[in-house]
Amino acid sequence: MKNVALFCGARTGSEMHARTAEQFISWMQKYKYNLVYGGGSTGIMGVVSNALIDSGHKVIGVIPHFLYDWEVGNDRCDELIKVISMHERKKIMFDRADAFVVLPGGFGTLDEICEMITWQQLAINDKPIAFLNSSGYFDRFFDFIEYAVESQYISPEDLNKIQKLKSMDDFLWEIS
16 A cells, blocks of 8 residues: 655645645545645644545654644544654654655655655655645645756656656556
8 A cells, every 4th residue: 555645735825726636535545545644633634634534544753852742733633643853753754755745845855755845856855756736735835846957956857756646547657
């Protein structure tokens, strides 16, 4: 069984973003994948984790102790791993995941996915990374990344390893 790590917001965001989360939930349910995520019960992460728990999926949450109360850690998870630091959280999520998907979120979401992308550049991570951009949330982020490629700070090859999806049905486990 494959484990998909999800990075997304601890806030709900707009209705468009809720539809993006629903698309991800449907895809996870269709293929019966396990979820590895940040361990919170609020925002998009709470919506996704609770929907998958309710439909019988294995859900593994990884949350730092200091965020457990603040983000209302999701005690409904099959496994809720409490850690000391955000870095430890990312490392455990990396170790447990077969792929990474990002939905709308804020600074924490960007920090988490950018570290996975950096690890991919450094040949530490060979697992697929995908942005579900069905609502256009990441359009400006990718404008910046393309500018960084033009400015020669990011290689076109590294950019091509990141999947920009309008639909999870386009997700590829293998990237050439």
